[in-house]
Amino acid sequence: MIQTDFQELEERFGARNYHPLPVVLSRGSGVYVWDTEGRRYLDMMSAYSAVSHGHCHPRLVKALTEQAARLAVTSRAFYSDRLGPFLEEACKKTGMEQALPMNSGTEAVETALKAARKWAYTVKKVPEGRAEILACRGNFHGRSITVVGLSSEMQYRKGFGPFPDGLKVIPYGDPEALRHAITPQTAAFLVEPIQGEGGIILPPHGYLAQCAVICRQQNVLLIADEVQTGLGRTGDFLACQHEGIRPDGLILGKALGGGLLPVSLFLARREVMQVFGSGDHGSTFGGSPLAAAVGLEALRVIEDEHLVERSARLGRDFLAALEKLESPLIRAVRGRGLFVGIEVDPEYLGARTVCERLLEEGILTKETHRTVVRLAPPLVIEAAELDEAVIRIEKVFHTLGREARKVC
Numbered sequence: 296m297i298q299t300d301f302q303e304l305e306e307r308f309g310a311r312n313y314h315p316l317p318v319v320l321s322r323g324s325g326v327y328v329w330d331t332e333g334r335r336y337l338d339m340m341s342a343y344s345a346v347s348h349g350h351c352h353p354r355l356v357k358a359l360t361e362q363a364a365r366l367a368v369t370s371r372a373f374y375s376d377r378l379g380p381f382l383e384e385a386c387k388k389t390g391m392e393q394a395l396p397m398n399s400g401t402e403a404v405e406t407a408l409k410a411a412r413k414w415a416y417t418v419k420k421v422p423e424g425r426a427e428i429l430a431c432r433g434n435f436h437g438r439s440i441t442v443v444g445l446s447s448e449m450q451y452r453k454g455f456g457p458f459p460d461g462l463k464v465i466p467y468g469d470p471e472a473l474r475h476a477i478t479p480q481t482a483a484f485l486v487e488p489i490q491g492e493g494g495i496i497l498p499p500h501g502y503l504a505q506c507a508v509i510c511r512q513q514n515v516l517l518i519a520d521e522v523q524t525g526l527g528r529t530g531d532f533l534a535c536q537h538e539g540i541r542p543d544g545l546i547l548g549k550a551l552g553g554g555l556l557p558v559s560l561f562l563a564r565r566e567v568m569q570v571f572g573s574g575d576h577g578s579t580f581g582g583s584p585l586a587a588a589v590g591l592e593a594l595r596v597i598e599d600e601h602l603v604e605r606s607a608r609l610g611r612d613f614l615a616a617l618e619k620l621e622s623p624l625i626r627a628v629r630g631r632g633l634f635v636g637i638e639v640d641p642e643y644l645g646a647r648t649v650c651e652r653l654l655e656e657g658i659l660t661k662e663t664h665r666t667v668v669r670l671a672p673p674l675v676i677e678a679a680e681l682d683e684a685v686i687r688i689e690k691v692f693h694t695l696g697r698e699a700r701k702v703c
């Protein structure tokens with residue numbers, strides 16, 4: 296079959312809930328993927344940070360295949376020799392006391408919200424049925440009905456209501472807005488340390504630290520959604536560490552599966568996690584021996600290959616190089632670690648056009664929010680490969696700039 300056949304097949308038999316770029320991928324290794332015609336692309340998106348370790352990392356593939364041949368799925372009706380060691384390592388690395396394994400990031404967010412509500416009723420003594428959750432405008436925490444109930448994005452919500460009660464949205468980056476929104480019924484404040492899908496939005500320096508103080512003073516749980524920012528993406532193991540804070544609850548996903556499996560965790564202090572009794576919550580596949588073996592190896596590879604330090608060092612140089620790009624089409628360049636966004640001027644073009652041109656130049660990425668080109672390569676990328684990416688990005692903006700002038 297040729298590329299367009301595969302595209303047509305997906306479109307005929309698949310729901311139209313995505314609008315992929317016109318490339319059909321069939322193989323990956325490290326920072327590169329190949330299409331069905333054998334053309335090679337540099338992956339500058341890494342599946343929304345799920346592929347931070349690079350495609351088909353040999354150690355992770357080995358952990359996956361060995362465990363798959365040994366014991367893959369047991370359900371949580373029994374103990375396994377893989378889950379405990381994985382949870383122990385995740386707790387040690389994050390400074391949390393206990394962890395609850397799920398699969399997708401959305402499920403781990405749901406788990407956090409359930410924990411927060413039950414904590415509010417049983418520990419904080421909020422009257423039954425009154426607990427409130429606060430989140431931020433522009434957030435992205437997933438796609439379930441409860442989670443889009445927290446979204447401020449019309450497209451994510453429209454047609455999917457009614458939503459659960461007790462969900463409230465406040466401005467991002469404004470600690471005073473948090474202080475004012477808290478009531479005696481507030482259970483938790485759910486926040487991304489950097490908004491990823493929202494457009495790589497960095498809050499003002501000190502924001503999270505101030506939120507942590509406010510939450511502690513008012514007996515509200517601070518829950519950090521680090522599904523995208525965690526595990527080295529922003530140049531620290533957790534983005535929370537840039538501000539020296541330890542949240543009450545933490546959500547990890549995406550890269551935790553080593554680019555191979557959906558593996559997520561909700562981690563918390565014991566006082567929070569102990570609200571879950573036997574039978575309160577669960578997942579058939581969550582924490583399977585297969586997921587645990589891959590998750591543990593994913594954490595070890597991050598340490599052994601110094602992916603956090605690489606993200607900080609390479610990200611600094613990459614951001615500096617992008618900031619030097621001179622183009623009337625670029626409004627702003629921002630980021631932290633290897634988590635960078637280029638905001639384009641919508642007067643001239645949409646970010647999608649830039650992504651389509653980058654594809655022709657052999658670079659894969661995806662726009663977020665129409666105006667932001669996201670650049671989040673695997674953390675195993677080399678400096679020379681980033682330099683090459685900068686050259687091609689520059690070329691694309693140069694060409695698009697010339698075309699824009701002609702139109703005007």
Ligand SMILES: *Cc1c(COP(=O)(O)O)cnc(C)c1O
Nearest residue numbers: 399400401435436437520522523
């Ligand atoms: C991707 C993402 C999620 C949802 O994860 P899924 O695995 O797609 O369910 C939640 N929170 C953040 C911050 C994310 O980036």
